[in-house]
Amino acid sequence: MQLNLFDTDDIQPGQDNNLDERNEILALRKELEEANYKYYVLSQPTLSDREFDTKMRRLQELEAKHPELADKNSPTQHVGSDLSKKSGFRQMEHKRPMLSLANTYSEQEIRDWYERICKDTAYRPDIVCELKYDGLSISLIYENGELRHALTRGDGTRGDDVIDNIKTIASIPWKAGTGNFEIRGEVLLPWKSFERLNKEREEQEEPLFANPRNAASGTLKLQDPRIVAKRGLYAYLYYLLSDNLPADTHYGCLQTAKQMGFNISDAISVCHSIEEIMQFINYWDTARKTLPVATDGIVLKVNDLMLQRQLGYTAKTPRWAIAYKFPAEKQLTLLKKITYQVGRTGVVTPVANLEPVQLSGTIVQRATLHNEDFILQLGIQEGDMVWVEKGGEIIPKITGKEQPGDSQVNQATDMPQSGFRFITTCPECGAELVRDPEQSAWRCPNEDGCPPQLKGKIEHFVARKAMNIDGLGSETIDLFYERGLLRNIADLYDLQAEQILSLEGFQQKATRNILDGIAASKQVPWNRVLFALGIRYVGETTAKKLARRFTSVDMLRKATSEQLTEVEDVGVQIAESISTYFSKQDNIKITERLRQAGVQLEAADASATPISDILAGQTIVISGTFQKHSRDEYKDIIEQHGGKNTGSVSKKTDFILAGENMGPQKLEKARQLGIRIMSEEEFLDLIS
Ligand code: IVH
Numbered sequence: 220m221q222l223n224l225f226d227t228d229d230i231q232p233g234q235d236n237n238l239d240e241r242n243e244i245l246a247l248r249k250e251l252e253e254a255n256y257k258y259y260v261l262s263q264p265t266l267s268d269r270e271f272d273t274k275m276r277r278l279q280e281l282e283a284k285h286p287e288l289a290d291k292n293s294p295t296q297h298v299g300s301d302l303s304k305k306s307g308f309r310q311m312e313h314k315r316p317m318l319s320l321a322n323t324y325s326e327q328e329i330r331d332w333y334e335r336i337c338k339d340t341a342y343r344p345d346i347v348c349e350l351k352y353d354g355l356s357i358s359l360i361y362e363n364g365e366l367r368h369a370l371t372r373g374d375g376t377r378g379d380d381v382i383d384n385i386k387t388i389a390s391i392p393w394k395a396g397t398g399n400f401e402i403r404g405e406v407l408l409p410w411k412s413f414e415r416l417n418k419e420r421e422e423q424e425e426p427l428f429a430n431p432r433n434a435a436s437g438t439l440k441l442q443d444p445r446i447v448a449k450r451g452l453y454a455y456l457y458y459l460l461s462d463n464l465p466a467d468t469h470y471g472c473l474q475t476a477k478q479m480g481f482n483i484s485d486a487i488s489v490c491h492s493i494e495e496i497m498q499f500i501n502y503w504d505t506a507r508k509t510l511p512v513a514t515d516g517i518v519l520k521v522n523d524l525m526l527q528r529q530l531g532y533t534a535k536t537p538r539w540a541i542a543y544k545f546p547a548e549k550q551l552t553l554l555k556k557i558t559y560q561v562g563r564t565g566v567v568t569p570v571a572n573l574e575p576v577q578l579s580g581t582i583v584q585r586a587t588l589h590n591e592d593f594i595l596q597l598g599i600q601e602g603d604m605v606w607v608e609k610g611g612e613i614i615p616k617i618t619g620k621e622q623p624g625d626s627q628v629n630q631a632t633d634m635p636q637s638g639f640r641f642i643t644t645c646p647e648c649g650a651e652l653v654r655d656p657e658q659s660a661w662r663c664p665n666e667d668g669c670p671p672q673l674k675g676k677i678e679h680f681v682a683r684k685a686m687n688i689d690g691l692g693s694e695t696i697d698l699f700y701e702r703g704l705l706r707n708i709a710d711l712y713d714l715q716a717e718q719i720l721s722l723e724g725f726q727q728k729a730t731r732n733i734l735d736g737i738a739a740s741k742q743v744p745w746n747r748v749l750f751a752l753g754i755r756y757v758g759e760t761t762a763k764k765l766a767r768r769f770t771s772v773d774m775l776r777k778a779t780s781e782q783l784t785e786v787e788d789v790g791v792q793i794a795e796s797i798s799t800y801f802s803k804q805d806n807i808k809i810t811e812r813l814r815q816a817g818v819q820l821e822a823a824d825a826s827a828t829p830i831s832d833i834l835a836g837q838t839i840v841i842s843g844t845f846q847k848h849s850r851d852e853y854k855d856i857i858e859q860h861g862g863k864n865t866g867s868v869s870k871k872t873d874f875i876l877a878g879e880n881m882g883p884q885k886l887e888k889a890r891q892l893g894i895r896i897m898s899e900e901e902f903l904d905l906i907s
Contacts (some may be wrong), residue, residue, distance in 0.1 A: 298372065
């Protein structure tokens with residue numbers, strides 16, 4: 220997607236106050252636009268909601284102060300967009316724009332909002348209080364009572380039609396009444412399903428979702444409704460729209476919708492005063508923690524639809540509604556001990572071991588302390604009472620320590636109040652740590668002797684994108700390492716069935732699975748083997764580029780720094796890392812053993828070099844699941860025959876390589892555009 224970013228070349232160094240504020244406006248617009256993209260399109264938030272909201276507020280204030288700098292493209296003027304060119308869904312215009320809600324974290328601002336509403340309507344209108352569900356908004360469109368479209372918010376004016384995925388949600392009726400109407404609500408992934416999904420993803424070595432909202436959003440963008448159905452999405456509806464509504468209040472409309480079969484939450488109340496509103500907020504602030512789905516606040520809406528019309532809208536939000544957001548949940552607890560974890564790459568991360576506390580539905584007893592600088596900045600040491608928070612991320616974090624004004628009682632018992640000093644030697648192997656200036660981290664340099672780093676290298680080698688050896692999760696590798704069966708990647712190829720069978724819990728089937736996976740890995744092409752070796756900085760893409768230029772491990776080993784840096788994206792740092800790798804005798808021995816075991820250390824089938832140009836100039840989309848090769852392998856095959864692989868179907872697509880369960884949206888689009896759909900067999904025939 221083309222990012223609508225603001226040109227920061229415009230930013231000039233601060234001389235006077237106005238210039239500073241102008242620069243701040245430009246920088247905030249850029250930062251918020253990027254954050255929107257990561258949140259809505261990539262489902263990978265980088266800012267917590269609180270941070271995002273605070274920055275948005277600041278931008279609003281600055282823009283109000285500098286009307287001469289108004290820009291209709293500013294993130295204050297439009298809702299964040301989840302539209303992606305690559306989405307593969309049909310996009311449709313919203314009949315009525317899908318707006319966002321003004322929000323606040325302050326009870327006082329809720330009072331102010333209510334007073335303003337009273338003043339503007341010259342009335343004390345009833346306010347409907349509802350929970351603010353933390354998922355993603357959806358607009359369901361019914362024609363003659365039939366569910367015809369389900370649009371995501373998109374950019375507020377156009378959304379993706381994800382109807383096939385929405386139809387997998389049991390609580391959404393496919394038929395309701397006989398009229399034409401639209402009903403909006405929130406698609407959610409309940410906590411339980413979210414935890415199950417992340418567990419599965421962990422086992423499959425796929426990146427975890429940070430929270431249920433991101434998981435729901437990632438799920439709804441999937442092309443295969445069968446997978447969507449398995450994930451267990453849920454939905455609450457909260458807003459009925461039609462040219463002839465069944466009632467003249469918001470509450471009345473929702474009750475009719477309920478009778479029509481829609482899932483309307485019972486956590487809803489018509490409040491007649493600010494006191495009742497505050498009671499609702501205070502009650503649900505605690506009660507929401509027992510709900511099966513995530514909520515992040517309360518939504519207040521003027522009940523009377525005529526008053527709603529009278530109050531109207533700003534560019535982005537209705538004036539008749541506001542959201543009160545709950546502060547991120549945090550707890551004060553005792554930091555019992557700081558321990559250290561050595562990662563696969565040798566980075567040493569300090570970990571806070573806490574007196575267990577209940578936080579957002581789970582018990583937290585460990586939290587990251589990031590790095591030495593972080594601890595020093597917060598002035599934390601063992602025995603302190605610290606604040607622990609669960610933000611948008613999975614791992615809880617420490618955000619500060621108890622200050623004199625904090626109300627909670629210090630429960631610190633007889634912990635020593637020692638000054639903090641980061642460890643100087645590796646807790647795993649005793650090597651002296653070195654400071655990595657790039658990551659402001661301490662690192663264990665003993666790559667070839669430090670157990671977590673050795674195990675990490677093996678984990679990386681067997682990973683799906685590397686040698687794709689099944690049955691060897693991190694626990695199994697730990698066990699094999701402890702029993703002395705595995706010390707390095709070459710040892711994998713010496714494993715014997717009897718050795719594995721002698722370990723507790725390993726039956727014939729699991730053993731066969733591992734050994735078959737190891738045997739099959741001997742077919743993995745050179746470029747992926749190169750990635751699997753785990754040379755520092757040589758990622759998947761760099762490995763591909765290197766393997767294309769250096770078609771064997773021997774060529775790569777002998778390459779000079781100049782030759783290496785001639786390869787696209789390879790700079791001095793990567794070149795040095797490759798030289799260092801091959802300067803070690805142990806690594807030479809390992810690659811030699813791999814070669815003897817039959818691992819592809821050269822482009823034997825010329826996998827890295829072109830095989831033919833039969834697909835030259837052709838753009839091919841891959842969809843579905845395949846029998847003979849994996850999707851990644853098909854991508855390589857297409858490239859080896861001169862073709863180009865792209866993600867979404869368009870006029871430029873020459874054909875679709877379709878496996879089983881091809882995505883229905885892609886199928887429909889291909890039919891509309893008259894694009895050829897080729898089966899796996901036909902494709903293999905073509906290239907052979
Ligand atoms: S009403 C024009 N009610 O919050 C107002 N929104 O931050 C329409 N949300 O985009 C929205 N729970 O996705 C409304 N009970 C609720 C809600 C709710 C969650 C979401 C919705 C909206 C976002 C705004």
